[in-house]
Amino acid sequence: MIFRFEQMIPLPLLEQDTAGSEVWEADSLLLEQGKSYVIEAPSGRGKTSLLSVMYGIRTDYQGDVFLDGRNIKSFTMREWSALRKKRLSIIFQGLELFDDLSTLENIQLKNNITGHVSNERIGELAHALGMEPYLHRLAGILSFGQQQRVAIIRALVQPFDFLLADECFSHMDKENTLKAYQLIQHECEMRKAGLVLTSLNETELPDIDVKLNL
Amino acid sequence: MRLLYQILWKDHSRAHLLWAFLGTLAGFVLLLAGIQFYIDIKSVLSENRDLLDPEYIVINKNVNIAQTLGLSTGGFSEEEIEEIAQQPFADQVSPFLSNEFPVSGYTENERFPDFYTELFFEAIPDEFIDVKSEEWLWDPEVGKIPVIIPQDYLNLYNFGFAPSQGLPQIPKGVLSMIKFKLRLQGKGWYDDYDGQIVGFSNRIHSILVPLDFLKWANDKYGYFDKSNPSQLIVVSKDPTDPSIIRFLEEKSYDTIREKLKSSRMNIILKLIISFLVVVAAIIIGLAFLVFLLSLQLMISRSSEKIRRLNKLGFHFREISRPYILLLLVLMTAVTGFSLIITSLLAGKFHNMAQEWSLNTSTSLHGIIFGVSVGLIALISLANVAAILISTKKLCK
Known part of the structure; x- marks a missing residue:
C-alpha cells in the first residue's frame, strides 16, 4: 500500500504560513507500506488533518492523494468502510472510545467486525500495556493515558497495511510510551505494515525510518 | 454484533415508540375491522334477498308543473329508455304500453x-308480471279481456x-x-x-291487460296522439x-x-x-x-x-441494521396484534349478528391479511x- 500526495494541502492551512514544511510544501510525497514515519510539528500545523485525509474522513483539501495509484476521492463509502476494516487502522487523537462500554467491549466492538484476534490475544495485548486489570471497567472512567492505551489496543485487533497514530502517547509517561511504541512496532512488523505517527516531539522514538517536519 | 445493537438501542425513547406502536395498532384495527365488517354486511345483504328473484323496479318521471299546464309531455323518450337499458344494474327494461283510446x-x-x-289500461310483456293465470290470454275470436289489478286496489276497497x-x-x-263490460271507443263508435279480473298484482300498480290485446286494440280503436311511455x-x-x-x-x-x-x-354502509x-x-x-420521527430522533x-462507528469501519448499512430490526419487530407486532384483535372483534360481531339471525364470518377474510401485510x-x-438516508448522512 502506497500513499502518494500531489501538492495536497487541507484548505484551512492555505491561509497559514507553511514555509519549510516537508509535507505541505512537497510537490510529491510518498508514504510506503513497511516503513515507519514520524510527523513532527507543534499543534495547529495539520497533523490530524493529514491523517484524517488519509483515513477518508476529511475531504476539504486541495491537490490530490492517491492510494495505490487511485485517487482517494473516487472511493465509495463501501470502499472506505472495507479499507477501514482490513487495510487501514487508526488511533484517533480524540480516541473515539465508547464511554459507556467497558474496555474489553470497546476492543471487542472493533474485533467483532473482522474477528481478527482471539479473546486471549486481547488479554495479551492488554497485559503488554498493563491494562489487564481495567478490561471490565467502563472506558469513560479511565484516565486519559489509560484510554489512550485502550485505543491503541483497539487499533491493533484488526488487519492493516498502514497504522495511523495521532499523538497516541501524549498522556503517557516515558516508560509506558516506549512499551506502547514497541508493541505498535512489533504489530506493524508482523503485518509488514507502514506506520504514520504524529507527535509533538516529547519523546525520542527509536527505529524510525523517516522523520517529516510539518 | 450484540455490542452494536447495545450501543444504538440505548438512545431510544420508550414513550415515543410505545405511542407510535399503539397509534399504528389502533389505526390498523379500525381499518381491518372496517373491511371485515363491510364484507360481512355486504354478504348478509345479498344473502337476504332471493338470488332467483330479481327486483322489478317501476320507474316514472317526476311530474312537473309544465306537464300539468300541458306545456311539455312527460314520458320517456327512446334515448332515455336506451340509456337506462345501458346501466349496469338494468338487466331488462320494458316501457308500459298505454291505451290510445x-x-x-x-x-x-x-x-x-x-x-x-x-x-285506463297498461300492458307489459308477460315475463314482468307476477301473476300467472291460464285465463291471461287474448283471443279476438272469443273477445274476453282479462285484467289484472293491483292487490292494493282490492285492499283499498275492502279495508277502506x-x-x-x-x-x-x-x-x-x-x-x-x-x-x-268493457267499452272501447273508437272515433265515433264503440264496442x-x-x-274478467284474473289476478291481483303485488308488483305493478296499474290496470294491466295482455300486451297482444292492447296492441290490437290500439290499432283498431286508437286515435290519441302517440305519447311516450x-x-x-x-x-x-x-x-x-x-x-x-x-x-x-x-x-x-x-x-x-x-x-x-x-x-x-x-x-349508507x-x-x-x-x-x-x-x-x-x-x-x-x-x-x-410518529414512528418515523421517533426513529429519526433515535438516530439523531x-x-x-x-x-x-463509521470511523471504526462500520458501513452505514451495518449501522442501520439495529434501527431496521427494531422497526421490523414493532411492525410485525402491529400486524400480529391487529389481526388478533380484529379476529376477536369478528367473533364478537358474529355473536351479535347471530342474535338477529344474521350469518357473518367468524374468521378473517383473506383480503384482511393482504391489506395488513401490504400496508x-x-x-x-x-x-x-x-x-438509511439519515444514517448515510452521518457517515463518510
Missing part, C-alpha cells in the same frame, strides 16, 4: 249495484272504502267471478267486451347496487323507494365504511409519522456514536428508506 267499464248484474267508471260506505267486502275469488319496468338482478339510487336521483326519476331499501342501505377508512387512514398516517440522538410492508419500506 277511451275505455270505460260498467256492470250489468242484478246482484250488484250498477257501476260505471272510466278506465267498503266499511266506510256500508258496502260488503269482496274476497278475491268473488271479484274474479263478477262479470263486467263492448266482456271483462310514462312508466318503465326495470329488472335488476342486484337491487343492492347503490348505483340504482344514484342514477335515479341524478336523473330525477321516481320509483317506489321501499324496493330500493337495500340499495340505500348499501350507500359505504358512507360509514368510507368514513371509518378515512379515520383509520388518518390515524395510521399520524402513527406512521446517536449521531455522535454513529459517526464514531405494513409499505410503512416499513418508507421507514427503512428514511433510516
Whole structure:
C-alpha cells in the first residue's frame, strides 16, 4: 500500500504560513507500506488533518492523494468502510472510545467486525500495556493515558497495511510510551505494515525510518 | 454484533415508540375491522334477498308543473329508455304500453249495484308480471279481456272504502267471478267486451291487460296522439347496487323507494365504511409519522456514536441494521396484534349478528391479511428508506 500526495494541502492551512514544511510544501510525497514515519510539528500545523485525509474522513483539501495509484476521492463509502476494516487502522487523537462500554467491549466492538484476534490475544495485548486489570471497567472512567492505551489496543485487533497514530502517547509517561511504541512496532512488523505517527516531539522514538517536519 | 445493537438501542425513547406502536395498532384495527365488517354486511345483504328473484323496479318521471299546464309531455323518450337499458344494474327494461283510446267499464248484474267508471289500461310483456293465470290470454275470436289489478286496489276497497260506505267486502275469488263490460271507443263508435279480473298484482300498480290485446286494440280503436311511455319496468338482478339510487336521483326519476331499501342501505354502509377508512387512514398516517420521527430522533440522538462507528469501519448499512430490526419487530407486532384483535372483534360481531339471525364470518377474510401485510410492508419500506438516508448522512 502506497500513499502518494500531489501538492495536497487541507484548505484551512492555505491561509497559514507553511514555509519549510516537508509535507505541505512537497510537490510529491510518498508514504510506503513497511516503513515507519514520524510527523513532527507543534499543534495547529495539520497533523490530524493529514491523517484524517488519509483515513477518508476529511475531504476539504486541495491537490490530490492517491492510494495505490487511485485517487482517494473516487472511493465509495463501501470502499472506505472495507479499507477501514482490513487495510487501514487508526488511533484517533480524540480516541473515539465508547464511554459507556467497558474496555474489553470497546476492543471487542472493533474485533467483532473482522474477528481478527482471539479473546486471549486481547488479554495479551492488554497485559503488554498493563491494562489487564481495567478490561471490565467502563472506558469513560479511565484516565486519559489509560484510554489512550485502550485505543491503541483497539487499533491493533484488526488487519492493516498502514497504522495511523495521532499523538497516541501524549498522556503517557516515558516508560509506558516506549512499551506502547514497541508493541505498535512489533504489530506493524508482523503485518509488514507502514506506520504514520504524529507527535509533538516529547519523546525520542527509536527505529524510525523517516522523520517529516510539518 | 450484540455490542452494536447495545450501543444504538440505548438512545431510544420508550414513550415515543410505545405511542407510535399503539397509534399504528389502533389505526390498523379500525381499518381491518372496517373491511371485515363491510364484507360481512355486504354478504348478509345479498344473502337476504332471493338470488332467483330479481327486483322489478317501476320507474316514472317526476311530474312537473309544465306537464300539468300541458306545456311539455312527460314520458320517456327512446334515448332515455336506451340509456337506462345501458346501466349496469338494468338487466331488462320494458316501457308500459298505454291505451290510445277511451275505455270505460260498467256492470250489468242484478246482484250488484250498477257501476260505471272510466278506465285506463297498461300492458307489459308477460315475463314482468307476477301473476300467472291460464285465463291471461287474448283471443279476438272469443273477445274476453282479462285484467289484472293491483292487490292494493282490492285492499283499498275492502279495508277502506267498503266499511266506510256500508258496502260488503269482496274476497278475491268473488271479484274474479263478477262479470263486467268493457267499452272501447273508437272515433265515433264503440264496442263492448266482456271483462274478467284474473289476478291481483303485488308488483305493478296499474290496470294491466295482455300486451297482444292492447296492441290490437290500439290499432283498431286508437286515435290519441302517440305519447311516450310514462312508466318503465326495470329488472335488476342486484337491487343492492347503490348505483340504482344514484342514477335515479341524478336523473330525477321516481320509483317506489321501499324496493330500493337495500340499495340505500348499501350507500349508507359505504358512507360509514368510507368514513371509518378515512379515520383509520388518518390515524395510521399520524402513527406512521410518529414512528418515523421517533426513529429519526433515535438516530439523531446517536449521531455522535454513529459517526464514531463509521470511523471504526462500520458501513452505514451495518449501522442501520439495529434501527431496521427494531422497526421490523414493532411492525410485525402491529400486524400480529391487529389481526388478533380484529379476529376477536369478528367473533364478537358474529355473536351479535347471530342474535338477529344474521350469518357473518367468524374468521378473517383473506383480503384482511393482504391489506395488513401490504400496508405494513409499505410503512416499513418508507421507514427503512428514511433510516438509511439519515444514517448515510452521518457517515463518510
